[in-house]
Amino acid sequence: MFIEIKKIYLNNEFIYYHCILQNGKQMAVPLDEANSDYQAIQQWISEGNTVIDNGN
């Protein structure tokens, strides 16, 4: 599902994930455990994939 996931910061605060999907679309995912895309990101991370984190 995910090609790339990047943490987005604002004023030094991590505020959402920006994702590039296999179908070429881009998606912003909030930090909400009830969001199914957020859950999929956590699964993706648990499978050994790495989120891009360039800090703020």
Place this chain on the structure above:
Amino acid sequence: MAIDKVTSAALETSTNQPNFRNIIINGDMSQAQRGTSVSSLTGTDATCDRWRFAATSAGTWTISQSTTVPTGEGFATSFKADCTTANGSLSAGSILRFSQFIEGQNLQYLKKGTSSAESLTISFHVRSAKTGTYIVNIKDRDNTRSFSQSYTISSADTWEKKTITFDGDTTGAFGNDNDWSLEVHFYLVAGTTYTSGTLATAWESSTSANLAVGQVNLADSTSNDWYVTGIQLEAGSVASDFEFLPHDVNKERCLRYCFKHGGEASTQYLNAQGGYYDANYIAFGLVSPPVPMRSAPSLTVNGTVIVHRLNTDYTGWTWGFISGVQSQSWFVSANKSSHGVTAQHSLIKCATTSDFFLYSSEFF
């Protein structure tokens, strides 16, 4: 006003009124906010609201909201899956399902997990070029339990109405929250991973091999297609007539899970209350959805976002959220370094009439 007696006509009128007995949302396939067609599909996508079409090693498909409907039943739309590249040699893990996922807090009256557990009856109109055995499965996600039943499409390219009853389950209660508890799956393709056991014709601990035993391979020919509409899942062992809801009511129920903003008019401003940008890089717009969403939604943008101020459009912006994403409001940002716009009170909008923001709190 005192009522002396209830006539049979009055009773009939009363029972024909919508009472939200259909657990399924958008069973008539009338809402399709994401779009009416997706082609070259080999994975997961959606057209009709609330319905997921998911394929794994099961051919290539075009899915659409169709106007082919059963005659005289009152439906205007159906869901259609059309095979465009066949797969006649399935792998073990091949699977193709059309599914809806239902919140646990909408299911408490079924009393699942108690001695009073309600039966469930599903009814639907279906049509396919490929006759044979098909499987409908319901799954209790909270307790990992499943129940599958088969139906037969007897005549090719002919609408048939099917009714299936699932006995109540005295084991395992549904969670009372906004997460999904019940899955409804229409199998269309299943490899041996899902067919090598004995069909789970009663509630049981979910076992992959028992989910879809006997399912035909709908992907074995590009002549194959599958239509469905009028899907109703209700408590009890009798299928009532399909519960048609007013357009606005049905759409509001869908908006809880998906909200498309734009794509319909020339000026789809994100924020009628006024936006703001500073001299650095960010503009933002406040979004309040028509109904509270199930959860804080994800955002995708189909097309281009521009910033608008005093009848001038400024291009070259990227988009995203900023903080404050909740189910009832959130901010969307437009970012551009050294944008050169020095004034305040801008708006974010879609660049063209076909562009739109899509917010999703769906389960897929």
